[in-house]
Amino acid sequence: MKQEDIIFKIRSGGQSELAAVYEEFRSEFLHWITREFRCSQEDGQDIYQVTILIFFDNIRQGKLQHLVSSVKTYLFGIGKNLALENLRKEKKFVPMDQEKWLRNSLVDEPTAHVEESVFAQAKEALQKLGQPCQRLIELFYYEKKSMPEITETLGYKNSDTAKNQKCKCMARLRKLFEQETTSKSIVINS
Amino acid sequence: MNYPENDITLVEKYFDEMLNNAERKDFDRRMQTDQNFKMLVEREQVLINSIRMHGVQEDLQFLKKLEETLNDKKTVTLNPSSKRWYYVAAAAVIAFLIVAKVFYTPAPSPEELFHAYFKPYPNLFEPTVRGEATATSRTEAFKAYEQGDYERAATLFSNLLKTEKEPGILLLLGNSNLILGNIEEAKNNFITLNSDFDELDIQSKWFLSLCYLKSGDMERAKPILAELGNTEISYAAKAKELLEKVK
Numbered sequence: 272m273k274q275e276d277i278i279f280k281i282r283s284g285g286q287s288e289l290a291a292v293y294e295e296f297r298s299e300f301l302h303w304i305t306r307e308f309r310c311s312q313e314d315g316q317d318i319y320q321v322t323i324l325i326f327f328d329n330i331r332q333g334k335l336q337h338l339v340s341s342v343k344t345y346l347f348g349i350g351k352n353l354a355l356e357n358l359r360k361e362k363k364f365v366p367m368d369q370e371k372w373l374r375n376s377l378v379d380e381p382t383a384h385v386e387e388s389v390f391a392q393a394k395e396a397l398q399k400l401g402q403p404c405q406r407l408i409e410l411f412y413y414e415k416k417s418m419p420e421i422t423e424t425l426g427y428k429n430s431d432t433a434k435n436q437k438c439k440c441m442a443r444l445r446k447l448f449e450q451e452t453t454s455k456s457i458v459i460n461s
Numbered sequence: 462m463n464y465p466e467n468d469i470t471l472v473e474k475y476f477d478e479m480l481n482n483a484e485r486k487d488f489d490r491r492m493q494t495d496q497n498f499k500m501l502v503e504r505e506q507v508l509i510n511s512i513r514m515h516g517v518q519e520d521l522q523f524l525k526k527l528e529e530t531l532n533d534k535k536t537v538t539l540n541p542s543s544k545r546w547y548y549v550a551a552a553a554v555i556a557f558l559i560v561a562k563v564f565y566t567p568a569p570s571p572e573e574l575f576h577a578y579f580k581p582y583p584n585l586f587e588p589t590v591r592g593e594a595t596a597t598s599r600t601e602a603f604k605a606y607e608q609g610d611y612e613r614a615a616t617l618f619s620n621l622l623k624t625e626k627e628p629g630i631l632l633l634l635g636n637s638n639l640i641l642g643n644i645e646e647a648k649n650n651f652i653t654l655n656s657d658f659d660e661l662d663i664q665s666k667w668f669l670s671l672c673y674l675k676s677g678d679m680e681r682a683k684p685i686l687a688e689l690g691n692t693e694i695s696y697a698a699k700a701k702e703l704l705e706k707v708k
Binding site: 289290293396409412438444 | 509511514515520521
């Protein structure tokens with residue numbers, strides 16, 4: 272995959288592009304990280320997976336719009352920061368909690384103080400939402416796809432229909448979340 | 462808590478980056494002054510973060526499944542910190558040594574094989590007895606053989622054969638000549654033993670094959686070893702083993 276094509280393909284693509292990028296830099300990254308940080312192959316794979324997902328999210332969120340260095344340099348930079356931070360927090364290299372690192376990277380600061388249980392209720396509501404709503408709002412908020420792209424992916428009549436559908440799905444999700452929090456008396460700490 | 466529809470629309474437009482300037486000002490003001498509105502924004506943020514976490518967890522599982530297929534396809538990468546590395550490295554070194562031994566160690570020479578397999582046939586025919594009063598040339602011959610004086614034994618056995626043509630004497634004479642390096646004489650001794658006597662034919666063939674081995678004539682040694690290897694006699698195992706090495 273050509274360097275200049277990567278950002279475009281990640282933005283417009285899905286899991287097949289994720290797999291292509293993952294495989295392209297995998298061997299070099301694992302060889303480097305296991306030597307540099309004297310970690311196991313499995314620990315190296317954990318770091319690489321989080322690194323790739325952060326890299327993808329940075330591009331999808333628009334945080335990374337132009338690569339000033341090679342993809343490899345960028346990936347190694349993320350990986351190095353993750354490994355060093357993991358070492359610093361744990362004092363010694365221990366298998367990383369991938370979900371924790373992804374949450375730290377993906378979740379916006381304003382909700383950092385929110386209890387874990389609240390996120391669990393939201394997750395519950397999301398699962399109750401069902402398809403195609405779940406896929407639609409993931410395409411919009413996680414993959415950052417545009418309405419024309421969502422229209423094409425999910426086969427809506429046009430962008431307005433897709434946008435209306437997204438609003439309805441979010442309204443339904445709020446209602447489900449409200450039901451979850453009310454039934455279990457969860458209060459978001461402020 | 463039920464929120465006004467207009468507030469929900471404003472918050473949704475904020476997260477979708479669709480606010481105009483007037484809406485943006487209204488949003489910022491409400492965030493500063495309206496606690497309920499702030500809670501509404503926070504709830505929306507929790508939901509969006511949950512959607513994003515759900516998405517990334519699906520991608521993480523996708524990568525883990527992909528990794529399993531890559532691990533199946535690729536060889537183990539050496540990892541300096543893992544203890545398994547040492548086992549992998551040790552196994553690799555052992556495997557290399559075995560392969561090197563099999564493929565790169567030069568095959569033993571016929572001379573080396575001869576020394577590895579040749580053992581003088583013991584004197585089972587006329588054991589010498591200590592303190593024997595009368596020493597004849599016959600007893601002297603066997604005694605010399607037992608003592609390792611093969612030159613004297615060869616001379617005495619040769620003389621004996623002129624008058625006492627016995628298979629045992631012929632076998633030990635052949636062994637003495639073989640040890641002394643008189644290969645052609647040794648060959649004749651074993652060929653004669655095999656052709657002229659019904660006894661000791663297996664032994665004669667075994668030692669004849671070793672004569673060919675010592676002289677480097679592998680092609681003549683092989684059929685004899687193959688013949689011995691197909692028998693049920695005590696030489697069969699040794700003959701089979703040696704045949705494999707001269708192939």
